[in-house]
Amino acid sequence: MKQSLYNFLSLFHPRYPLALVYMAQQSEYKAGDFLRWFYRTTDFLRVEQRKKLVFTKKAIIFSILLVIATALLYLLAVWTALTGTLWSHYLYAVVIFGGTPFLVGYGTGALLFIWQFIEWPIRKGIVSLAKKQLLEHKGLRIGIAGSFGKTSMRETLRAVLGEGKKVAMPPGSHNTPLGLASFIRNLDGDEDVLVFELGEYYPGDVRKLCHMVRPDIGIITGVNEAHLEKFKDINRTRATIFELADGIAGGTLYVNKENEGSRTEPQLETRKKTFFYNRHGVPGVSIENAETGLTGTSFTLRVSGEAVTCHSRLLGLHHLGPIAVAVHLGLQLGMTPSEIQKGIGETKPFEHRLEPKIGGDGVITLDDSYNGNPDGVRAVIAFLSVLKGSRRWYVTPGLVEMGERTEIVHKEIGHELASAGIEKVVLVRNSVTSFIAQGLQEGGYRGDVVWFDKALDAFSALPNLTVKGDVVLLQNDWPDQYA
Incomplete structure (x- = not known):
């Protein structure tokens, strides 16, 4: 109950319009992707967990528009309540006030759709000039x-x-x-x-x-x-x-x-x-x-x-x-x-792609947080399988955008982890990791499975769970729109 109230109040937080701009930015200003994210979000104060809003020119324009639209709607609600003489006016004021976050949210989706048409001739001109330059x-x-x-x-x-x-x-x-x-x-x-x-x-x-x-x-x-x-x-x-x-x-x-x-x-x-x-x-x-x-x-x-x-x-x-x-x-x-x-x-490891980092505690972290596909997962599990003499940790929230193959892909990951004999598997509770757990069980996994509610909780706890010589693989990190 307390969390539900907190989520509801996040709709009326002063940063709510900026949260929408951040979501639009991370969705590459695509109306469909933004609206899907908006629809499944419950806490708008936690959308900026992994990245922060970058105030580009476009982001500044959207921020100004959304802040003004939000303020005007709230002022309209207040004006309706103060100037109304009938009980119905107070009802209208409550409806306007309570509906403002949803009007602004879905209005942002509409604005993004319109924006694509506004940008189209500009984008076409920029691309045309670049194409001509490249031909030469x-x-x-x-x-x-x-x-x-x-x-x-x-x-x-x-x-x-x-x-x-x-x-x-x-x-x-x-x-x-x-x-x-x-x-x-x-x-x-x-x-x-x-x-x-x-x-x-x-x-x-x-x-x-x-x-x-x-x-x-x-x-x-x-x-x-x-x-x-x-x-x-x-x-x-x-x-x-x-x-x-x-x-x-x-x-x-x-x-x-x-x-x-x-x-x-x-x-x-x-x-x-x-x-x-x-x-x-x-x-x-x-x-x-x-x-x-x-x-x-x-x-x-x-x-x-x-x-x-x-x-x-x-x-x-x-x-x-x-x-x-x-x-x-x-x-x-x-x-x-x-x-x-x-x-x-x-040639050397690329950032966030099986990138080794040795901590002061002697724990070797393999940052593979940008690896979010089945072939990449198979490759890193195969790599872990050749590392002998170290206790190996595999930390993952699973993969996104697997469509109808979601269950099959994640069960296969569980089978491969079991076959590789990875000692510790850390799973983040979400819509897909239960399939990895099923795959581990089906594969006869003999190691330990550790669960966390959020990826950030897992990252915070790992230093207290690992010891010198451990190898910790951080496989994939869900973007904020999927977290």
């Missing part, structure tokens, strides 16, 4: 599409190719038309290689981005259930990602052979200039004697009949496929084996 650029353009692994592939290309070539790519995970346009606008013009992540959220997204950047080479990292809630069907996801194959016309396409969703695409049977890659290499590039651990991954690289000993600071054998692609591209660009070897040595 002489650099090799590489497009990366896939349900997972795009950022890892991008950063691996940056490190390896950057040893002998000038490589540029959008900062962060800017993979939308406006994000790419901003990057293109700031190019020097003398770059040798340009790398683009092509984000896919709805059918046709990759085709639009290909039309914008005109990639010469395509890399498909894989297809899985990520964003299935939006796509509804895995075949629609696959079709959208493989729009990249059409977007590069007769250009070279690299496809992840380890991923069933990508290697079984029918059009690959007849497509020329297609290279399949995996942890053992890519045609012309062989990777042998690979070993991985907390200090990185070592292996022997065979290129042009020459054996080269390499070490990457990346954790996990799943990184060898992207390294093989980078090596293959480097050779085509005229890089020497020694340059490639040095570039591989520059």
Whole structure:
């Protein structure tokens, strides 16, 4: 009862309009995504748990509009109560006052819908200018599409190719038309290689981005259930990602052979200039004697009949496929084996993607909080399974946007954790982790399962539960709109 009252009062808190702006910002100002989040939120004072509202120009405009709208509605309620002479006027005042948060909330959704039409010609003009500028650029353009692994592939290309070539790519995970346009606008013009992540959220997204950047080479990292809630069907996801194959016309396409969703695409049977890659290499590039651990991954690289000993600071054998692609591209660009070897040595864990952090208490934390897809989960569990001699903790709230595959995916995670023999599994109570628990039970799990009501509670408690030498994997961190 107390919590319900608290949640209700959060609707009338002075920060309520700013909470709505934050939700709009995190939803990338998409009306549908915002309204779904608004509908399932109960406590509007806790939506900013992981991030904070960034006051961009757009956010400032929305903040001013919502604050003014909220204030005017409350003033209208007060004016109605003070000037009314009939009991019905007081009823109207109560209705206006109580309904203000809902009017402002759903009104924000309507405003976002209208805003998309207002922005459309502006966005089109910005993208058109960027496209024209890019057509005049002489650099090799590489497009990366896939349900997972795009950022890892991008950063691996940056490190390896950057040893002998000038490589540029959008900062962060800017993979939308406006994000790419901003990057293109700031190019020097003398770059040798340009790398683009092509984000896919709805059918046709990759085709639009290909039309914008005109990639010469395509890399498909894989297809899985990520964003299935939006796509509804895995075949629609696959079709959208493989729009990249059409977007590069007769250009070279690299496809992840380890991923069933990508290697079984029918059009690959007849497509020329297609290279399949995996942890053992890519045609012309062989990777042998690979070993991985907390200090990185070592292996022997065979290129042009020459054996080269390499070490990457990346954790996990799943990184060898992207390294093989980078090596293959480097050779085509005229890089020497020694340059490639040095570039591989520059590869290191990416932020929040199996990133090791050693605490003062001797506990090793593997921050994998940006890994939110089934293939990534399998890869990190496989990595944990090779770490012997340490007590291993697997901390997760589960995955989001798995659609109709939610139960199956999470039960499989439980089975894999049980098979790997992870000593401690920490689960956050929500709509999906019960399926992981079921999978653990079905898999005959013999370790300990620890439950927490909130992810932040788990993070706070872990220092008191772990001891020196423990390895703690933080797998996925739900965005605020799902927490």
